[in-house]
Amino acid sequence: MVKVAVAGGSGQVAREVIDALVAAGKHKITVLSRSKASPDGTVALGVGWRVVDYSDTGALVEALRGTHTLLSFVQLLSDPGCQSQKNLIDACVTAGVKRFAPSEYGYGSVGSVNLPFWKGKEAVREYLKEVNEKEKVLEYTLFMPGLFLDYLATPYQTAKHIAPLDLIFDYQNCRQFMVEGHEDAIVTLTTAADTAAIVARAVDHDGEWPVNGGIRGNRVTFSQIVKLGEKVRGRPFTINKVKLEDLQAGVLKTPWILARKHSAVSDEQAPEFSTAVPIGMMLTSVSGAWDVGDEFNRLFPDYQFTQMEPFLANVWEGKP
Known part of the structure; x- marks a missing residue:
């Protein structure tokens, strides 16, 4: 001890x-x-x-x-x-x-x-x-x-303390942001x-x-997140593709924004973060920032990580 x-x-x-x-x-x-x-x-x-x-x-x-x-x-x-x-x-x-x-x-x-x-x-x-x-x-x-897989269950809470949070992957409304030409950018979800x-x-x-x-729970591409979403939700997703040069210029051309803010973000900061977060997430995904290593997976090879499909299928089963 x-x-x-x-x-x-x-x-x-x-x-x-x-x-x-x-x-x-x-x-x-x-x-x-x-x-x-x-x-x-x-x-x-x-x-x-x-x-x-x-x-x-x-x-x-x-x-x-x-x-x-x-x-x-x-x-x-x-x-x-x-x-x-x-x-x-x-x-x-x-x-x-x-x-x-x-x-x-x-x-x-x-x-x-x-x-x-x-x-x-x-x-x-x-x-x-x-x-x-x-x-x-x-x-x-x-x-x-990487990102918490629990966020793909938003608005439903799957962790004891981690609250639901809006991301660029929106399983509730069957829609997702994606950088044009970078559909296979990697994201780690744990x-x-x-x-x-x-x-x-x-x-x-x-x-x-x-x-x-x-700590690598699931290593997937943006395209795979869409494919799994369509499977567990039973309907096609609307893909909003954005241009890399727009993101690099700090411009977000999308028909919707992130509405649910993190508890650490003040009401005054919320409008700025609703744009900065998706721009930052997409730019860093293109550079490989969310493709995290598996150092602790190799250190604890007996640990069985929660897999995306059964986890999300259970969350979204029967949901409107």
């Missing part, structure tokens, strides 16, 4: 992972949070709760004394300049924390130039490289499951439950973590 700290533990992805760690029953878990109140049920699960100030590195060091692994889920939109995560990294080194996982849980190792709202991921990756430049002082991995289960296994793992921590 080791001590595991979870920064930003009240978020959706964090709570999925916390549940998986609690179910494993192998470690002492403490949530680090700015909030003085824990979400309903977290403390009842036997998880500790510690209020921290992410701007106070000295206090973070004290909070992390004796910690083996720190999993960060700090919300990037609320961490200007990524200072909170940089302070956590510094505190880990000083406190002697062995392992750190930054707030990733998305696309692969391709840069975030077309995903400005995720620019912080790149900054933290670079900071971790700098910290370990002369010698390895902090082991880390980038947990990358359920939230599988992602959490792999993270829990990674915490248990005695060997060294891979830096690029790909």
Whole structure:
């Protein structure tokens, strides 16, 4: 048993992972949070709760004394300049924390130039490289499951904590965006439950973590997502193809936009994100950003990942 700290533990992805760690029953878990109140049920699960100030590195060091692994889920939109995560990294080194996982849980190792709202991921990756430049002082991995397969069930919720979210793949209304000439761009889709289960296994793992921590549930093309959608929905999809040059110019020429926003996006930010998200997703898919590796698949070859077709067939059976 080791001590595991979870920064930003009240978020959706964090709570999925916390549940998986609690179910494993192998470690002492403490949530680090700015909030003085824990979400309903977290403390009842036997998880500790510690209020921290992410701007106070000295206090973070004290909070992390004796910690083996720190999993960060700090919300990037609320961490200007990524200072909170940089302070956590510094505190880990000083406190002697062995392992750190930054707030990733998305696309692969391709840069975030077309995903400005995720620019912080790149900054933290670079900071971790700098910290370990002369010698390895902090082991880390980038947990990358691609997109959550659960989002293709929107508006139905299939994960305990991950809420439905509109994407460029809309199974409810049988429609999808696609870049003209790039119909075979790759997307990795992994359920939230599988992602959490792999993270829990990674915490248990005695060997060294891979830096690029790909978690590959399903590796499919845009065209295959349409084909499967038509099969499980029993009707043809409307494909809205966009030109690459329009996306590169920041222009989205589509008859519909993403209406459902992520909980981290404010009402003021929502109009901008309804355009920036689909443009960013399509541009990065063309560059291969969502074709994540299978590093953790190979590390845990016995794990059986949820497959798209039976999962989505079960979700959409009998739905209008």
